[in-house]
Amino acid sequence: MTVQVLLPRGFRAAGYTCGIKASGKSDLALFVSDGPASAAGVFTTNRVCGAPVIVSRSRVPTGTARAVIINSGNSNAATGDPGIANAQRMTAVLAELLGCGPEDVLVCSTGVIGVPLPMPLLLEGIPQATRKLADDGQSLLDAATAMMTTDTFPKLSSLDLHLAGGGVRIAGVCKGAAMIAPNMATMLGVVMTDAVLTPAQCTELLRAGVDETFNCISVDGHMSTSDTVLLLASGASGVRPSIEDLALLGDGIRQVCQNLATSIIRDAEGADHFITVDVSGIVSREAAQRMARAICDSALVKTAITGGDPNWGRIVSAAGYSGVAFDPAWLSLRINGTEVYRAGTPAVFDAAAVSQGLKAQREVHLELRLSGGPESGDCAVRFWTSDLTAEYVRLNSEYTT
Amino acid sequence: MTVQVLLPRGFRAAGYTCGIKASGKSDLALFVSDGPASAAGVFTTNRVCGAPVIVSRSRVPTGTARAVIINSGNSNAATGDPGIANAQRMTAVLAELLGCGPEDVLVCSTGVIGVPLPMPLLLEGIPQATRKLADDGQSLLDAATAMMTTDTFPKLSSLDLHLAGGGVRIAGVCKGAAMIAPNMATMLGVVMTDAVLTPAQCTELLRAGVDETFNCISVDGHMSTSDTVLLLASGASGVRPSIEDLALLGDGIRQVCQNLATSIIRDAEGADHFITVDVSGIVSREAAQRMARAICDSALVKTAITGGDPNWGRIVSAAGYSGVAFDPAWLSLRINGTEVYRAGTPAVFDAAAVSQGLKAQREVHLELRLSGGPESGDCAVRFWTSDLTAEYVRLNSEYTT
Numbered sequence: 001m002t003v004q005v006l007l008p009r010g011f012r013a014a015g016y017t018c019g020i021k022a023s024g025k026s027d028l029a030l031f032v033s034d035g036p037a038s039a040a041g042v043f044t045t046n047r048v049c050g051a052p053v054i055v056s057r058s059r060v061p062t063g064t065a066r067a068v069i070i071n072s073g074n075s076n077a078a079t080g081d082p083g084i085a086n087a088q089r090m091t092a093v094l095a096e097l098l099g100c101g102p103e104d105v106l107v108c109s110t111g112v113i114g115v116p117l118p119m120p121l122l123l124e125g126i127p128q129a130t131r132k133l134a135d136d137g138q139s140l141l142d143a144a145t146a147m148m149t150t151d152t153f154p155k156l157s158s159l160d161l162h163l164a165g166g167g168v169r170i171a172g173v174c175k176g177a178a179m180i181a182p183n184m185a186t187m188l189g190v191v192m193t194d195a196v197l198t199p200a201q202c203t204e205l206l207r208a209g210v211d212e213t214f215n216c217i218s219v220d221g222h223m224s225t226s227d228t229v230l231l232l233a234s235g236a237s238g239v240r241p242s243i244e245d246l247a248l249l250g251d252g253i254r255q256v257c258q259n260l261a262t263s264i265i266r267d268a269e270g271a272d273h274f275i276t277v278d279v280s281g282i283v284s285r286e287a288a289q290r291m292a293r294a295i296c297d298s299a300l301v302k303t304a305i306t307g308g309d310p311n312w313g314r315i316v317s318a319a320g321y322s323g324v325a326f327d328p329a330w331l332s333l334r335i336n337g338t339e340v341y342r343a344g345t346p347a348v349f350d351a352a353a354v355s356q357g358l359k360a361q362r363e364v365h366l367e368l369r370l371s372g373g374p375e376s377g378d379c380a381v382r383f384w385t386s387d388l389t390a391e392y393v394r395l396n397s398e399y400t401t
Numbered sequence: 402m403t404v405q406v407l408l409p410r411g412f413r414a415a416g417y418t419c420g421i422k423a424s425g426k427s428d429l430a431l432f433v434s435d436g437p438a439s440a441a442g443v444f445t446t447n448r449v450c451g452a453p454v455i456v457s458r459s460r461v462p463t464g465t466a467r468a469v470i471i472n473s474g475n476s477n478a479a480t481g482d483p484g485i486a487n488a489q490r491m492t493a494v495l496a497e498l499l500g501c502g503p504e505d506v507l508v509c510s511t512g513v514i515g516v517p518l519p520m521p522l523l524l525e526g527i528p529q530a531t532r533k534l535a536d537d538g539q540s541l542l543d544a545a546t547a548m549m550t551t552d553t554f555p556k557l558s559s560l561d562l563h564l565a566g567g568g569v570r571i572a573g574v575c576k577g578a579a580m581i582a583p584n585m586a587t588m589l590g591v592v593m594t595d596a597v598l599t600p601a602q603c604t605e606l607l608r609a610g611v612d613e614t615f616n617c618i619s620v621d622g623h624m625s626t627s628d629t630v631l632l633l634a635s636g637a638s639g640v641r642p643s644i645e646d647l648a649l650l651g652d653g654i655r656q657v658c659q660n661l662a663t664s665i666i667r668d669a670e671g672a673d674h675f676i677t678v679d680v681s682g683i684v685s686r687e688a689a690q691r692m693a694r695a696i697c698d699s700a701l702v703k704t705a706i707t708g709g710d711p712n713w714g715r716i717v718s719a720a721g722y723s724g725v726a727f728d729p730a731w732l733s734l735r736i737n738g739t740e741v742y743r744a745g746t747p748a749v750f751d752a753a754a755v756s757q758g759l760k761a762q763r764e765v766h767l768e769l770r771l772s773g774g775p776e777s778g779d780c781a782v783r784f785w786t787s788d789l790t791a792e793y794v795r796l797n798s799e800y801t802t
Contacts, residue, residue, distance in 0.1 A: 044722075045722070046718060046721040046722045047720070047721040047722070047725070047726065047727055047728075047729060048717050048718050048720065048721030048729045048732075049721070077714070077718075078714055078717060078718075078729070078742070078745070078746070078747065079746065079747070080730075080745055080746035080747075112714070113714025113715075113718065114713065114714045114742075114747040115747075225714075225718045225721065299700065299789070299793075299797070300797055303793075303794050303797035303798040304797070304798065306794065306798040307797070307798025307799055309798065312479075312515065313478065313479055313513070313514025313515045313626075314514075316449050316479060317447060317449050317478075317479075317514065317626045319448070319449065320447040320448040320449030320450070320626060321445075321446065321447045321448070324448070325448070326448055327448075328448060328449045328479070329481075331449075341479070341515070344479070344481055345479070345480065345481030345482075346479065346480070346481075346515040346516070388700070388794060389794060390791035390794045390795060392700075392704075392794075393704050393707065393789055393790060393791045393793075393794055394791060396700070396701055396704035396705070396708070397704040397705065397707040397708025397710065398708055
């Protein structure tokens with residue numbers, strides 16, 4: 001996971017320990033572009049959002065950024081006007097050290113909700129962190145590690161692309177293990193590339209990439225107050241993508257986003273299973289997403305998989321209440337390749353064998369298909385989720401977020 | 402709970418053991434009106450619904466019914482065309498014994514999904530059950546008991562009303578402990594009254610009553626395939642309500658529905674807490690319901706309460722992603738009477754005392770109030786939910802529904 005992940009040209013990163021976390025683990029991450037980078041961001045649609053979301057969302061429309069500053073251990077959410085002042089101050093302090101304006105710095109925070117940021121620790125830590133900025137893979141790993149809260153491993157992904165115009169690199173980091181049910185964006189993620197991109201291109205590529213990745217995962221159906229994914233393009237490769245190259249670059253950004261998003265599911269709190277949900281034959285992508293999300297958010301579907309129970313009734317009934325119009329007579333379901341429900345009626349299958357498979361392996365594949373009827377169509381989506389275990393309940397009844 | 406619950410005049414009930422359940426517990430309930438009763442029903446909006454829902458929904462528009470037949474232990478859902486034939490056959494057998502047409506009998510089933518009904522057991526059991534029909538409280542208790550699946554106690558409620566035109570009685574029964582997230586109706590419920598009502602009045606009183614009770618509870622956010630609530634009015638009291646009496650009768654039906662619906666939450670699988678959620682100051686009832694439901698369906702809110710954690714951040718953030726537009730600067734929250742969040746900022750409160758209260762008592766009261774701003778209004782709703790425990794996970798990873 002953590003090997004061979006390299007920064008794109010024109011970027012430096014750092015991780016540092018300010019002392020925000022009682023555990024003494026690192027809590028401050030910096031991502032800095034040598035010059036003004038084209039920038040785009042997508043943010044939580046939660047009405048109760050963190051102060052950093054409010055500040056960063058107001059700055060993204062400028063289309064460029066020099067840096068991203070992220071602290072973990074405190075989300076600076078639901079902290080009122082003093083929280084906004086603190087988020088602005090974090091960016092101003094870093095901006096002065098980098099020699100740019102505060103509006104060129106984007107900010108994210110993650111951790112406990114409703115507690116004022118410990119500003120003295122941050123004011124002392126930010127200058128220290130800038131001294132650690134470097135352009136190697138270790139610095140990126142340090143930064144990814146400093147973003148973690150209940151994550152058990154840092155989440156990084158990078159990709160080298162050979163475009164017609166030359167080689168470019170994409171690298172991304174993210175964090176998250178619970179309060180995962182994104183809409184527009186999820187958790188904290190930073191994606192960087194050294195391709196030459198306009199701000200409008202950044203926005204388009206990021207939105208498209210996030211829509212099929214970060215917006216297709218769910219741990220517990222609870223949308224965070226802090227969800228943010230940012231894309232920065234330094235242009236340091238000198239490669240200005242052609243129209244064809246832009247499609248390749250978009251695929252690459254989507255792939256990096258997918259690697260990051262699925263790593264969140266692999267690290268889902270207390271989870272025993274990694275569940276891939278394919279929904280197909282649906283009239284619109286939006287309807288397919290709604291159906292997949294209903295399945296991914298069902299506690300009864302999740303606990304059935306925890307128990308190794310091929311309980312297809314819970315899965316098709318979740319599809320049934322998703323709000324999507326369909327005739328069950330055209331609906332079929334496979335669990336790990338075995339057809340368990342065919343055209344609206346129970347299929348004959350070896351339940352013991354399917355149960356054995358669910359118990360023996362961590363990966364689970366659910367395929368729900370509408371194969372006809374007036375309400376069917378050509379749209380398909382893939383979602384990812386985790387199961388629901390007693391360990392999830394223990395973690396979340398004992399930990400304050 | 403089970404004392405002093407009496408049948409309205411003109412009704413008989415019975416419970417019987419056909420042998421559908423491996424446990425050997427009773428599994429067949431009958432509710433019979435001496436003559437044609439005015440009838441109304443509300444049903445699950447799940448696209449994947451049980452065969453009995455399809456059959457009963459098609460019969461309710463006739464406006465009258467003689468009987469309701471309910472089996473537990475098998476939901477006859479996702480069973481295709483043979484399932485519909487089996488549901489029709491159940492009604493035909495009872496209709497012949499009662500001397501009415503099959504279309505005068507409504508049918509409900511609850512239990513495992515996707516398994517054919519054991520028809521030989523039912524065909525033998527239905528005549529036996531009719532011999533036990535009686536108009537006393539014990540028969541109503543027997544019928545309520547025969548509807549149970551994972552319920553730990555039978556759910557009954559009755560009320561005597563003194564209208565201007567004379568005395569009438571309302572009695573109701575229901576079942577349910579999981580797969581509870583109703584929309585239009587929930588689980589199985591039968592409400593009976595001896596008032597003289599037209600079918601249109603039945604429909605109006607049932608819809609209004611259910612909307613504020615059964616439609617305001619959630620255990621796990623998973624809408625059942627079998628949700629049904631029926632209202633039968635025998636007219637045997639001879640009391641034909643005036644306009645004023647109709648309002649009183651509506652209140653009475655709502656009260657019986659509320660007693661039944663909250664008893665489902667008191668029996669929620671694995672739950673340690675009974676949570677009442679009041680949302681107020683909202684622009685529309687629909688918006689207030691959406692906000693309350695988001696809070697009730699959040700695994701993070703539920704596990705916080707399980708852990709005795711006054712974690713208001715999880716509660717206000719669930720309101721924030723409910724899809725309802727509001728400005729958090731006008732939002733306040735009380736937990737068990739203590740203000741923990743005021744006008745968008747954390748309130749100073751004794752967290753240890755609130756936590757102690759959550760741990761010491763089963764009842765929890767959450768009050769979320771929007772007290773101003775352009776998006777506020779006069780609407781309020783009350784919802785009821787349960788917490789999420791490791792025991793819920795254990796029950797639902799070991800039990801096939």
